[in-house]
Amino acid sequence: xxxxxxxxxxxxxxxxxxxxxxxxxxxxxxxxxxxxxxxxxxxxxxxxxxxxxxxxxxxxxxxxxxxxxxxxxxxxxxxxxxxxxxxxxxxxxxxxxxxxxxxxxxxxxxxxxxxxxxxxxxxxxxxxxxxxxxxxxxxxxxxxxxxxxxxxxxxxxxxxxxxxxxxxxxxxxxxxxxxxxxxxxxxxxxxxxxxxxxxxxxxxxxxxxxxxxxxxxxxxxxxxxxxxxxxxxxxxxxxxxxxxxxxxxxxxxxxxxxxxxxxxxxxxxxxxxxxxxxxxxxxxxxxxxxxxxxxxxxxxxxxxxxxxxxxxxxxxxxxxxxxxxxxxxxxxxxxxxxxxxxxxxxxxxxxxxxxxxxxxxxxxxxxxxxxxxxxxxxxxxxxxxxxxxxxxxxxxxxxxxxxxxxxxxxxxxxxxxxxxxxxxxxxxxxxxx
Amino acid sequence: xxxxxxxxxxxxxxxxxxxxxxxxxxxxxxxxxxxxxxxxxxxxxxxxxxxxxxxxxxxxxxxxxxxxxxxxxxxxxxxxxxxxxxxxxxxxxxxxxxxxxxxxxxxxxxxxxxxxxxxxxxxxxxxxxxxxxxxxxxxxxxxxxxxxxxxxxxxxxxxxxxxxxxxxxxxxxxxxxxxxxxxxxxxxxxxxxxxxxxxxxxxxxxxxxxxxxxxxxxxxxxxxxxxxxxxxxxxxxxxxxxxxxxxxxxxxxxxxxxxxxxxxxxxxxxxxxxxxxxxxxxxxxxxxxxxxxxxxxxxxxxxxxxxxxxxxxxxxxxxxxxxxxxxxxxxxxxxxxxxxxxxxxxxxxxxxxxxxxxxxxxxxxxxxxxxxxxxxxxxxxxxxxxxxxxxxxxxxxxxxxxxxxxxxxxxxxxxxxxxxxxxxxxxxxxxxxxxxxxxxxxxxxxxxxxxxxxxxxxxxxxxxxxxxxxxxxxxxxxxxxxxxxxxxxxxxxxxxxxxxxxxxxxxxxxxxxxxxxxx
Numbered sequence: 040x041x042x043x044x045x046x047x048x049x050x051x052x053x054x055x056x057x058x059x060x061x062x063x064x065x066x067x068x069x070x071x072x073x074x075x076x077x078x079x080x081x082x083x084x085x086x087x088x089x090x091x092x093x094x095x096x097x098x099x100x101x102x103x104x105x106x107x108x109x110x111x112x113x114x115x116x117x118x119x120x121x122x123x124x125x126x127x128x129x130x131x132x133x134x135x136x137x138x139x140x141x142x143x144x145x146x147x148x149x150x151x152x153x154x155x156x157x158x159x160x161x162x163x164x165x166x167x168x169x170x171x172x173x174x175x176x177x178x179x180x181x182x183x184x185x186x187x188x189x190x191x192x193x194x195x196x197x198x199x200x201x202x203x204x205x206x207x208x209x210x211x212x213x214x215x216x217x218x219x220x221x222x223x224x225x226x227x228x229x230x231x232x233x234x235x236x237x238x239x240x241x242x243x244x245x246x247x248x249x250x251x252x253x254x255x256x257x258x259x260x261x262x263x264x265x266x267x268x269x270x271x272x273x274x275x276x277x278x279x280x281x282x283x284x285x286x287x288x289x290x291x292x293x294x295x296x297x298x299x300x301x302x303x304x305x306x307x308x309x310x311x312x313x314x315x316x317x318x319x320x321x322x323x324x325x326x327x328x329x330x331x332x333x334x335x336x337x338x339x340x341x342x343x344x345x346x347x348x349x350x351x352x353x354x355x356x357x358x359x360x361x362x363x364x365x366x367x368x369x370x371x372x373x374x375x376x377x378x379x380x381x382x383x384x385x386x387x388x389x390x391x392x393x394x395x396x397x398x399x400x401x402x403x404x405x406x407x408x409x410x411x412x413x414x415x416x417x418x419x420x421x422x423x424x425x426x427x428x429x430x431x432x433x434x435x436x437x438x439x440x441x442x443x444x445x446x447x448x449x450x451x452x453x454x455x456x457x458x459x460x461x462x463x464x465x466x467x468x469x470x471x472x
Numbered sequence: 473x474x475x476x477x478x479x480x481x482x483x484x485x486x487x488x489x490x491x492x493x494x495x496x497x498x499x500x501x502x503x504x505x506x507x508x509x510x511x512x513x514x515x516x517x518x519x520x521x522x523x524x525x526x527x528x529x530x531x532x533x534x535x536x537x538x539x540x541x542x543x544x545x546x547x548x549x550x551x552x553x554x555x556x557x558x559x560x561x562x563x564x565x566x567x568x569x570x571x572x573x574x575x576x577x578x579x580x581x582x583x584x585x586x587x588x589x590x591x592x593x594x595x596x597x598x599x600x601x602x603x604x605x606x607x608x609x610x611x612x613x614x615x616x617x618x619x620x621x622x623x624x625x626x627x628x629x630x631x632x633x634x635x636x637x638x639x640x641x642x643x644x645x646x647x648x649x650x651x652x653x654x655x656x657x658x659x660x661x662x663x664x665x666x667x668x669x670x671x672x673x674x675x676x677x678x679x680x681x682x683x684x685x686x687x688x689x690x691x692x693x694x695x696x697x698x699x700x701x702x703x704x705x706x707x708x709x710x711x712x713x714x715x716x717x718x719x720x721x722x723x724x725x726x727x728x729x730x731x732x733x734x735x736x737x738x739x740x741x742x743x744x745x746x747x748x749x750x751x752x753x754x755x756x757x758x759x760x761x762x763x764x765x766x767x768x769x770x771x772x773x774x775x776x777x778x779x780x781x782x783x784x785x786x787x788x789x790x791x792x793x794x795x796x797x798x799x800x801x802x803x804x805x806x807x808x809x810x811x812x813x814x815x816x817x818x819x820x821x822x823x824x825x826x827x828x829x830x831x832x833x834x835x836x837x838x839x840x841x842x843x844x845x846x847x848x849x850x851x852x853x854x855x856x857x858x859x860x861x862x863x864x865x866x867x868x869x870x871x872x873x874x875x876x877x878x879x880x881x882x883x884x885x886x887x888x889x890x891x892x893x894x895x896x897x898x899x900x901x902x903x904x905x906x907x908x909x910x911x912x913x914x915x916x917x918x919x920x921x922x923x924x925x926x927x928x929x930x931x932x933x934x935x936x937x938x939x940x941x942x943x944x945x946x947x948x949x950x951x952x953x954x955x956x957x958x959x960x961x962x963x964x965x966x967x968x969x970x971x972x973x974x975x976x977x978x979x980x981x982x983x984x985x986x987x988x989x990x991x
Contacts, residue, residue: 047643048643049570049641049642049643050570051570052569052570074568074901075900075901076897077897077898077901116825116829119819119820120820120887123818123820123887123890123891124887124890124891125894126890126891126893126894126895126897126898127894127898128895128898143898145894145897171832172829172830172831172832173832174832175832175833176828176829176832176834176835177835178857179788179832179833179834179835179855179856179857180835182787182788182835182855182857183788183834183835183836183855184835186787186788187684187786187787187788187855188683189679189682189683290682290784290785291682292678292679292681292682293675293678293679322617323613323616323617324601324609324612324613324616324617325610325613325614325616325617325618326617333672334668337668337671337672340672340675340676340679360675360679362671362675363675363678389614389618392618393614393617393618393620395620396618396619396620396621396641397617397620398620399620399641400571400620400621400640400641403569403570403571403641404569404571406569407569407901407902407903408901408902409901
């Protein structure tokens with residue numbers, strides 16, 4: 040129905056996926072395409088901030104920084120210099136669920152990229168001095184991204200109250216106290232537990248010859264000691280029975296609030312109607328929450344919803360920054376009546392078709408660069424544990440019905456399932472001394 | 473097109489997230505998980521104050537397998553046309569994905585804003601979507617969103633042009649272009665929509681002032697450009713309150729004319745089909761080229777000075793230091809681009825290596841070069857921890873001096889040049905970047921083969937040229953330093969306040985976050 044409504048159908052790109060498993064447990068996912076003379080390599084370690092025990096928050100991410108600091112074969116700094124000199128780019132990121140390292144290089148440098156990644160998977164050298172310096176960098180990262188930003192720490196408060204036992208209750212960046220307490224010995228133990236072939240997935244996307252790439256992977260990664268797949272036994276968050284409300288005062292100009300509803304994990308059947316619901320609620324100027332809070336009632340400067348979809352169940356957010364003279368309570372009442380409308384009346388067929396078109400566009404745009412394709416494939420393979428979703432996940436969205444969305448809204452968007460953080464401006468903060 | 477879902481946001485690169493955090497409150501929730509800029513290592517053997525020498529000769533073991541094959545860069549050629557009404561058209565075919573994007577540049581932007589109405593170009597561009605003779609604001613929103621497409625106008629402060637962009641799925645090209653033509657040709661600027669827009673703009677203005685990056689950018693622009701229009705980086709409450717639909721109509725009628733515009737297309741379309749669609753939807757558009765009022769001359773550069781914007785409770789000092797650079801068409805542009813790359817153009821450049829990797833003062837230190845039809849700036853910047861404001865500014869100044877005083881080594885220069893060429897090549901993966909580069913050539917009247925020759929032009933820049941243009945454009949006698957931070961917090965190990973620390977770097981003027989001079 041959706042695709043037929045157009046003058047011509049949208050040609051959804053499909054990829055041929057090759058999977059290679061090495062005896063040491065490493066999995067490699069390869070998609071060969073020759074659109075541009077470029078290849079992206081990613082290594083996904085299945086370890087994120089949810090694997091950090093209490094008192095060691097921020098560890099997975101701090102460790103990500105250390106992976107650039109030299110190995111038995113590479114002087115400090117040499118890794119990235121190779122990539123830069125090859126004319127490539129590299130970076131890394133850490134989420135609640137995984138730590139990802141990537142480089143995009145001209146295709147003739149695939150061998151180099153694979154060698155470098157295999158090398159740092161098992162040959163890292165961590166000195167006390169490098170460790171201390173990176174820890175300062177990470178603390179500065181926390182200040183820049185969170186502590187020194189308006190509303191920057193609100194999310195931390197929301198998670199600390201919405202989750203009581205599951206480790207999603209702490210931030211990936213970690214606390215200053217825990218970062219200060221971290222030791223080199225802890226870091227080395229972390230490396231030996233999680234940075235092993237048995238816990239790693241390699242993704243290669245772009246301009247390469249399959250047989251050659253596979254040989255190269257066997258040659259460089261094959262000899263590495265596999266290690267044991269680490270366990271990820273985490274406590275389940277118990278159902279939330281009563282609405283929690285937290286009030287904060289911050290150095291901001293305008294009041295704000297955020298509501299977080301518990302929702303299921305990514306890749307589960309209900310994740311798809313919820314993602315479409317988020318589009319209908321807040322993507323574009325015709326969306327419900329924008330229309331109501333920002334455009335019609337002029338209560339808010341900005342109002343949006345979005346799910347933080349992850350490996351374990353996480354939160355669906357609705358948040359708004361309110362205009363002067365409007366209270367968080369007024370904003371929440373407006374949002375809650377939109378949420379109630381979604382529960383009680385569902386969505387129209389136009390809204391459903393619009394949301395599917397927006398998803399289709401996101402899907403297509405995410406295929407633009409080799410790196411974004413590698414990212415998507417790695418996520419499907421490691422977090423969703425189904426690499427075939429790289430091609431087929433879009434169908435799950437396109438199958439969602441209006442009834443699915445209403446049912447999901449009824450199930451998850453209940454007042455007692457929500458934690459709310461209200462932010463009030465500190466009246467003295469913005470004025471003169 | 474913005475993908476706003478948290479799932480995608482949390483996985484984007486370091487640049488995007490930093491920008492998102494700082495400039496758009498809309499993503500303050502989306503950084504639960506981090507997209508990181510990676511760690512970069514210390515030099516092999518830093519020796520106290522001698523670190524700058526160590527930086528340029530990092531130890532290498534040379535054990536990795538390297539391919540010496542040179543990088544080939546091939547740019548697709550745009551098909552160019554001019555409609556009888558004077559509209560310039562560029563079409564780039566890109567059939568990899570079923571997407572299409574249109575970009576219309578109008579040769580009049582925020583620089584044209586009257587002194588008493590800052591933001592006029594921006595208000596006009598923003599309001600295009602709020603009603604036409606054929607559609608209400610709500611109908612436009614429903615039709616654009618219904619396609620899963622995006623369509624918006626913008627006119628950046630300090631910019632010489634306004635821009636209307638539309639993008640979506642390729643089968644919707646006809647419909648999308650019709651919508652774009654409607655908002656460009658037939659906007660009505662309804663009073664009730666303008667009233668709503670004013671409320672949003674006023675709240676936005678208030679919101680901006682809590683961002684340290686905005687405050688630093690604003691103060692830097694003010695002290696560099698003074699009376700020149702590029703000093704303005706936001707509207708005022710006054711201009712928002714007083715602007716009328718007639719003001720918008722006058723700006724639109726004067727400048728939104730085909731003789732004054734370039735329309736670019738990139739995506740899964742054939743050039744003849746694209747041109748036919750453009751003729752159909754933009755053929756009726758009328759109006760000869762008009763010149764915006766001539767820009768006033770730039771003021772003489774002010775003597776070097778230091779500005780503190782006191783932001784109580786800041787946990788960091790946002791430092792910016794720079795001076796006037798050059799126009800986009802200046803022959804020194806490419807050598808200065810190379811200077812910027814060596815100095816601070818990325819995580820393997822000097823500022824990052826020194827301030828972050830050697831000293832751990834910051835999460836990131838960079839420099840940036842801007843250039844337009846008037847002289848832009850070359851500036852270095854870093855948000856640093858309060859307590860190291862003194863040390864960090866000392867190192868930042870040392871790097872600005874070093875690139876002037878010392879000849880860059882062949883090795884370091886070669887690496888910088890290769891990395892510029894390579895990131896240029898990698899950027900061509902993205903259709904929007906391809907189009908942007910083609911539009912830039914057309915807009916600034918650069919040679920047709922500018923980008924074809926770009927890699928070779930970069931590779932030809934010599935150590936002497938680097939030093940020569942660094943001396944010319946990093947003007948220490950007229951360098952302006954801006955710090956946004958908490959004046960009373962200790963800014964060094966001796967416990968001197970940030971305010972006292974800054975006095976060591978030149979004449980200090982202190983302002984509050986509303987721009988009021990404190991001392």
